[in-house]
């Protein structure tokens with residue numbers, strides 16, 4: 001069953017992740033959130049395999065250009081492009097997708113890696129709690145807007161993959177029976193009164209926000225995979241890079257930060273080691289693509305997601321989160337609505 005034990009977690013942290021390598025000549029690769037951490041390291045690994053285009057989607061031009069320069073120097077790849085997207089703004093995601101489709105013919109490998117981990121309730125310009133929008137809603141929006149380019153690259157003889165970076169943090173979150181009775185789950189998770197019930201007490205809801213968003217990532221990716229036509233050669237999966245030393249842990253303040261630093265020192269993978277799981281999700285398991293479709297990948301192998309994901313309640317929640325997300329994003333983007341109707345089963 002899909003359970004997370006401390007023993008297996010800690011043991012896997014020290015195991016090296018195999019690096020899968022393939023010739024990527026002629027291919028277009030997009031890494032979203034590529035200026036630092038796992039995204040940057042995965043981009044370097046892809047660059048070392050010689051793709052035609054490696055697109056770094058970043059919110060800061062300065063940071064994106066610094067990352068592109070580092071990748072060019074370390075790998076010698078010329079075809080590195082930086083394109084700007086702010087995932088906290090739906091109109092930016094829509095503009096990015098439109099420009100990408102015009103500029104690049106097809107999308108062979110798409111890695112949605114960007115995420116934020118926050119304990120603070122902050123709303124975006126679109127009215128969503130920021131990590132719900134960045135980690136989940138923008139992930140589905142962009143993945144569907146780029147589906148035509150991904151589907152164009154996919155054929156029985158050619159690889160095309162959509163990889164969503166999730167986390168074993170999704171094991172840490174379930175939903176209560178009371179929450180399941182609420183008519184709109186995403187609206188509930190977005191509600192400021194629900195998220196910050198009492199400013200004088202520790203804010204438990206936002207403390208659990210990151211694992212919740214990663215659970216939602218597992219749900220939307222499983223559902224996206226299952227709604228593509230059964231004979232579609234496009235492979236869609238989620239990956240868990242393991243606990244890695246990156247900028248993600250900057251949310252922890254003293255004294256918690258001391259414990260996190262110690263835990264990092266003892267157990268964290270380097271960002272390069274963790275990024276190999278992203279690369280494995282994009283290139284590994286050749287000739288058994290169907291096993292990878294809709295799968296949760298950890299340590300370079302398919303693993304079961306959490307017991308909650310596989311439970312009846314989890315499956316119910318997955319469908320509800322999907323339906324609600326599609327309704328929300330259809331209102332945000334007519335193109336999303338059209339593409340979902342054309343390419344995804346009801």
Ligand SMILES: NC(=O)c1ccc[n+]([C@@H]2O[C@H](COP(=O)([O-])OP(=O)(O)OC[C@H]3O[C@@H](n4cnc5c(N)ncnc54)[C@H](OP(=O)(O)O)[C@@H]3O)[C@@H](O)[C@H]2O)c1
Nearest residue numbers: 033037038059086087088113114115167243244246247248
């Ligand atoms: N590190 C871990 O232990 C760990 C474990 C499991 C899963 N993961 C997952 O791995 C992925 C990468 O995380 P990481 O550890 O490499 O984190 P990181 O070092 O904090 O990098 C996150 C990336 O996302 C980008 N990003 C955040 N908000 C954005 C926005 N609004 N628009 C555009 N880009 C945005 C960041 O850009 P800026 O630099 O501009 O902020 C950065 O490039 C995430 O999905 C995370 O959930 C990480």
